[in-house]
């Protein structure tokens with residue numbers, strides 16, 4: 001690795017979604033950080049640089065803090081084109097050691113943001129997102145920014161389909177002809193939403209595709225409400241709740257409390273909603289060759305998603321399926337036509 005900027009652009013699959021920002025790199029690395037940050041400086045001075053946990057970035061003359069902050073929710077409309085998004089993306093690129101490098105990236109937008117109901121592209125929104133990430137975001141520290149020189153945008157769950165149909169073996173990529181010709185459904189269980197995409201004859205079937213406002217953040221919300229009620233608390237930090245869901249235990253006033261039943265109940269409730277909605281959306285799946293579950297929610301709920309359909313499968317490292325597909329799209333679809 002060298003400190004001087006290199007001319008060779010680094011291809012990055014960049015799944016910059018609402019709950020987590022995930023990247024896939026061509027050396028096989030997969031990295032995820034919470035999409036967590038806020039406007040303003042952190043107000044913390046780090047005694048030891050190595051222990052720094054909040055990082056500051058400036059873009060369009062606004063400073064953002066990213067990292068271990070109780071972040072503003074990224075759920076606001078317009079997040080994909082915001083300065084906060086650019087700061088979080090710059091942070092993950094820095095994390096990946098790409099300071100000073102030129103990056104070529106493909107990122108995503110939720111299916112319902114990318115297409116209108118009738119299948120038309122929302123071109124204005126797509127253009128805005130594409131341009132937004134090309135605006136510079138500069139670390140407020142002694143490191144060079146990573147610069148995004150090329151950026152294309154595809155629908156998030158469709159990225160997982162590219163991951164499924166483009167197979168790589170020993171550095172060689174090929175379109176799998178069997179996978180390409182069969183109808184497949186992708187179910188992407190994310191933070192805020194669960195997205196459905198049905199792909200048939202290499203086209204999106206819009207009637208069976210869409211977004212359900214239900215995801216892992218609903219589990220977090222329910223657990224937060226449960227903790228507040230049980231311990232009579234008025235507010236709870238977002239990071240504390242995230243940890244509580246993950247560890248099924250919450251630390252309050254220096255003592256750990258087991259909350260497994262609360263977490264299990266919340267998960268069960270979401271799973272039942274997802275099951276009912278997936279059935280409604282996909283029927284029994286008889287005409288589909290495969291129903292592929294992806295997204296971080298698939299990891300968290302894997303134990304509950306058994307036997308929904310006889311032809312279901314869980315993608316490898318499901319939380320990274322979109323990021324991997326975006327990288328494949330960049331390397332084998334964009335760059336093939338672009339001769340980069």
Ligand SMILES: Nc1ncnc2c1ncn2[C@@H]1O[C@H](COP(=O)(O)OP(=O)(O)O)[C@@H](O)[C@H]1O
Pocket residue numbers: 016017018019020021022189190191192193216217295296297298299300319
């Ligand atoms: N490796 C993991 N293990 C357990 N849960 C996870 C994992 N990765 C993500 N999750 C959970 O899945 C949720 C959705 O993750 P993800 O699909 O990355 O979100 P989004 O794409 O909507 O930003 C997260 O909020 C988290 O609760």
Ligand SMILES: [Mg+2]
Pocket residue numbers: 017018156188190191295322
């Ligand atoms: Mg996602």
